[in-house]
Every structure is written in C-alpha cells, then in structure tokens.
Amino acid sequence: MLPGFHQNLEQQQAPAFFARGPSPFARLVFFAALSLALMATDSRLKYLNSVRENLMVFLHPLQVIANAPSLLYQFTGEYFSTHHYLLNENAELKKQSLQQQITLQRLKTLTLENANLRDLLQASKTMEETSTLGEIIHVGRDSFTKKVVVNRGSKQQIIAGAAVVDANGVIGQVTRTYPSSSEVTLITDKSLAIPIQIERNGLRAIAFGHGRDNTLDLPYLPANVDIRRGDKLITSGIDGIYPAGLAVATVTDIKVTPDSPFARIVCAPTGGIENHRQVLLVSIPQTETVIDSASPDNHQLANTTKRTINKTTITKKPAVGQSTNLSAHPKPAAGKPLDSNSKPSPANVTSKPHAQQ
Amino acid sequence: MHNNKLKSIYFSLFVAFICLLFPWSGLALKLRPDFMLLVIIYWLLRAPNQCNVGTAWFIGLCVDLATGGIFGQYALAYTITAFFAVIYQRRLVLFNATQQLVYVFLLLVISQIVLLILKTFAGTEPPGWGYFLPSITGVFLWQIAVTLGLNTGRQSRSN
Numbered sequence: 001m002l003p004g005f006h007q008n009l010e011q012q013q014a015p016a017f018f019a020r021g022p023s024p025f026a027r028l029v030f031f032a033a034l035s036l037a038l039m040a041t042d043s044r045l046k047y048l049n050s051v052r053e054n055l056m057v058f059l060h061p062l063q064v065i066a067n068a069p070s071l072l073y074q075f076t077g078e079y080f081s082t083h084h085y086l087l088n089e090n091a092e093l094k095k096q097s098l099q100q101q102i103t104l105q106r107l108k109t110l111t112l113e114n115a116n117l118r119d120l121l122q123a124s125k126t127m128e129e130t131s132t133l134g135e136i137i138h139v140g141r142d143s144f145t146k147k148v149v150v151n152r153g154s155k156q157q158i159i160a161g162a163a164v165v166d167a168n169g170v171i172g173q174v175t176r177t178y179p180s181s182s183e184v185t186l187i188t189d190k191s192l193a194i195p196i197q198i199e200r201n202g203l204r205a206i207a208f209g210h211g212r213d214n215t216l217d218l219p220y221l222p223a224n225v226d227i228r229r230g231d232k233l234i235t236s237g238i239d240g241i242y243p244a245g246l247a248v249a250t251v252t253d254i255k256v257t258p259d260s261p262f263a264r265i266v267c268a269p270t271g272g273i274e275n276h277r278q279v280l281l282v283s284i285p286q287t288e289t290v291i292d293s294a295s296p297d298n299h300q301l302a303n304t305t306k307r308t309i310n311k312t313t314i315t316k317k318p319a320v321g322q323s324t325n326l327s328a329h330p331k332p333a334a335g336k337p338l339d340s341n342s343k344p345s346p347a348n349v350t351s352k353p354h355a356q357q
Numbered sequence: 358m359h360n361n362k363l364k365s366i367y368f369s370l371f372v373a374f375i376c377l378l379f380p381w382s383g384l385a386l387k388l389r390p391d392f393m394l395l396v397i398i399y400w401l402l403r404a405p406n407q408c409n410v411g412t413a414w415f416i417g418l419c420v421d422l423a424t425g426g427i428f429g430q431y432a433l434a435y436t437i438t439a440f441f442a443v444i445y446q447r448r449l450v451l452f453n454a455t456q457q458l459v460y461v462f463l464l465l466v467i468s469q470i471v472l473l474i475l476k477t478f479a480g481t482e483p484p485g486w487g488y489f490l491p492s493i494t495g496v497f498l499w500q501i502a503v504t505l506g507l508n509t510g511r512q513s514r515s516n
Contacts, residue, residue, distance in 0.1 A: 027410035039428060139386060
C-alpha cells in the first residue's frame with residue numbers, strides 16, 4: 001500500500017485520501033456511454049458476432065471447470081450405484097431396446113415404401129437429417145431469455161438453425177455457434193417461432209414461445225378454429241429447419257373471449273425443456289435440397305416457398321395473421337416467377353418448353 | 358500487501374465467475390444471487406484504489422459474454438451500481454452491519470432495475486415480483502459472509 005501512497009502524493013500534491021484519478025461521475029458517464037454504444041452495435045449492426053465467438057474460446061474452459069463438480073457427482077454416483085440397481089436397469093433397457101427394435105424394423109420398411117412412393121409420384125425426397133448428441137453445459141443466468149449452452153459447436157459441424165430435440169420432443173433451436181459450444185434458444189423463448197401442425201387434423205400454424213412460464217402460444221387463430229384441449233402439436237417440416245413430425249407441445253388451455261376475434265391457446269411443451277442434460281442436435285444439410293429437387297424449375301419453386309415461409313416466421317405479428325391459410329400462401333408466391341415469364345416476350349417462347357421438360 | 362490484495366481480488370472474481378457458470382436450473386436459477394456484483398461491491402468498499410467503476414464495467418462485459426445476451430447490458434447495470442457504491446464508499450465503511458446490509462440490498466436492486474429497464478426497451482413483458490428474489494438471496498449471502506468473519510468495514514479506512 002505504501003508505495004502507491006507516495007506516488008499519489010508526488011503526482012498530485014494532495015493527500016491520498018482524495019487522490020482517486022477521475023471522479024466517479026466522470027467514469028460513470030464514460031463507461032455508461034461505452035456500454036450504450038456496445039449495445040447499439042450489438043443489437044443493430046451485428047458486428048460483434050465474430051468478436052463474441054473468439055472470446056468464447058476463452059470462456060469455454062471456465063464452463064468446463066464450472067461443470068466439473070456436477071460431473072464428478074454424477075460419476076461417483078454411477079460408480080457407487082449398487083449391483084442390484086444396475087441389473088434392474090439393464091433388464092429394463094433390454095426390454096426397451098427390444099420394443100424399439102420392433103418399431104424400427106417397421107420403420108425401415110416404411111421408409112423404403114415411402115421412398116418408392118415418392119419416386120412414383122416424382123415428389124422431392126424428404127431430406128435426411130444428421131444428428132449429434134450434445135450435453136447442456138450452461139443455463140443462461142438471464143431470466144428473460146430462455147437460452148442454454150451445449151457442448152457441441154462448429155468443430156462438430158453444428159450450424160446455426162439446427163433443431164434441438166430430446167427424447168420427448170423439440171426443445172429449441174441453435175441460434176449461435178462457437179468453436180466448441182453452441183447457444184440454444186428454447187422454444188419457450190419469446191423470440192422463437194416454430195411452424196407446427198395439429199396431429200389430429202393437420203391444421204398448420206405457428207407457435208411462439210410465451211417467454212415467462214414455460215408455455216407456448218398459438219396466436220392469431222380464429223375463435224372457431226378446430227383445436228381441442230389435449231391436441232398434440234408436431235413440427236410441420238415446411239420451414240426446412242425442423243424435421244417433420246417431431247412432437248412439440250400439447251394444448252393445455254383454450255380461451256375464447258368475446259372482445260377478441262382470436263382464440264388464446266396455451267400449450268405445454270412435451271420435451272423436457274428444463275429437465276434433461278443430454279440433447280440431440282438435428283440439422284438438415286442445406287445442400288441436400290439442391291440435389292434432391294428434380295428440375296431446376298422445381299428447385300426454384302421450393303426455394304421461393306421456403307423464403308416466403310421463413311419470412312412469415314421472422315416478421316412476427318403482421319405476417320402470421322394469415323397463418324391458418326399458410327398452406328395456401330406459398331402457392332401465389334411460387335406462382336409469381338411464372339407469371340412474370342408469361343409476359344409476351346421472345347425470351348418467354350424459348351423458356352417455356354424448357355420449363356415443361 | 359498491494360500485490361496480495363490484487364491477487365485476492367482476481368481470485369474472488371474468478372470464483373464468482375465459476376459460480377455464475379454452474380449449470381443452474383429450476384428454482385435454484387430463480388434464486389441465484391448475482392455473485393459477480395456482490396464480489397464487486399465488496400471490493401469497491403474494501404479496496405477502492407484497486408477496484409473502480411471501470412472494473413465493474415469490465416466484469417459486466419464478461420457476464421454479458423457468459424449470458425449470451427446483448428453486449429453491454431450487464432456492463433451498464435454494473436457501472437451504474439458501482440457508481441452508487443463508490444460515491445457513498447466513505448460513509449458506507451462507517452455504517453454498522455444492518456445499515457450496510459440495507460445499502461447492499463439497494464445496490465443489488467438498482468442493478469436489477471437498470472437491467473429491467475433495458476429489457477423493457479428490448480420488448481420483453483414485465484416479470485413478476487419474483488424477479489427481485491436474487492437481490493434478497495444476494496443480501497442473505499452477504500450476511501452469511503459477514504457472520505463467517507468477512508470484514509466489510511472499518512479496517513478499510515487504513516488504506
């Protein structure tokens with residue numbers, strides 16, 4: 001302490017009691033301005049994503065250290081688990097695997113049959129997804145955003161946009177990737193929308209996270225919509241992000257109020273949003289769509305539909321107003337390029353037969 | 358002594374950061390006190406020459422990185438809180454334990470309110486009163502540390 005004391009005396013000719021460099025208020029103004037500038041750059045200009053990725057490299061070892069105690073606890077727990085317990089578990093797992101093998105066999109024949117049928121119909125094949133097992137290593141401390149960090153990142157070919165599922169259903173989507181970890185936004189987060197389908201009647205809609213109490217909302221559906229309590233919501237797969245047919249949520253409550261043209265539908269997610277540690281990261285390879293689509297014309301069509309659907313999911317409120325007739329929505333959008341082609345022009349004459357081949 | 362103090366500052370901040378990164382979930386997540394801010398407040402009171410508003414800003418930036426939110430939210434909240442801690446630092450070390458506890462509570466609430474305002478601008482719905490639970494658990498943690506023998510006043514005047 002003493003050397004610092006003397007330095008201060010020499011520099012400022014004032015007792016160290018008062019020597020504190022710039023006043024706290026000056027520092028406050030400076031650093032507050034700095035953080036406001038940072039916030040503006042981060043939220044509006046998106047410059048800082050690469051900076052964040054690089055800094056995460058330093059943060060990752062710390063996350064691993066923080067996880068060590070709970071991992072150690074699990075490990076010792078497993079190590080000292082009794083013989084009897086293990087035998088029981090083994091028997092249980094054998095039974096489960098037998099049951100699953102039977103369904104898997106049926107699945108294989110069904111997949112084959114499905115592929116054949118799609119070939120017959122000349123429809124584009126369903127995209128094959130790749131999946132990676134990951135483990136949740138950190139839950140964001142912020143109570144406003146529902147985010148978790150998993151221990152798989154761009155080194156393991158995880159891309160932003162991959163769906164994250166557990167044994168029971170979809171739990172979220174990868175929103176940022178770092179070298180060896182990635183950030184997952186849960187489906188209950190307010191900023192995440194997920195295109196769904198009612199299992200019972202195939203009605204398509206878009207579910208939004210509620211943000212606060214671990215539920216999902218189905219907004220902008222008319223009061224007389226055919227949804228009942230207990231209906232299962234599954235992913236529709238039309239967004240090209242989530243594989244089709246994954247369980248998402250169950251409808252728990254429907255409220256129709258006379259003062260609103262829309263029904264208020266509350267759903268509870270089926271996946272264990274905050275229960276499990278192991279999750280599966282499922283991504284649909286983007287290149288696959290190009291190979292699978294039969295003709296370039298078809299491809300363009302698929303692309304435009306995808307784009308329009310993406311648009312509806314991103315620009316939340318006004319666009320989703322028509323979410324009930326979403327199935328009809330891509331058609332006019334996809335038809336547009338054809339309309340512009342049909343204008344009387346010399347190019348049209350040459351292009352039309354080509355399109356029909 | 359100077360070096361020792363710096364070392365203990367770094368070490369305590371490191372430990373608090375690890376605490377922050379623990380895989381919290383469920384109720385524990387709702388009750389989780391703001392470890393980093395508590396440590397910063399402690400060092401602002403005990404070692405105002407080593408720890409200042411700028412330190413708080415930098416720590417806030419680290420927390421921003423860890424939480425994955427927009428850069429600068431925690432930095433701003435911690436900066437403002439640190440400012441209020443610093444301007445009353447001389448009086449604060451003379452307070453008795455209860456007065457100090459109330460003041461620390463106020464500081465924790467200030468940081469949460471700043472965050473709340475920032476979040477409201479970003480368009481989230483206002484949370485319930487449960488939002489302020491971490492401040493209360495934070496004060497409990499402070500009190501536990503004091504009863505365990507952490508010196509939060511008096512001696513720092515000899516700096």
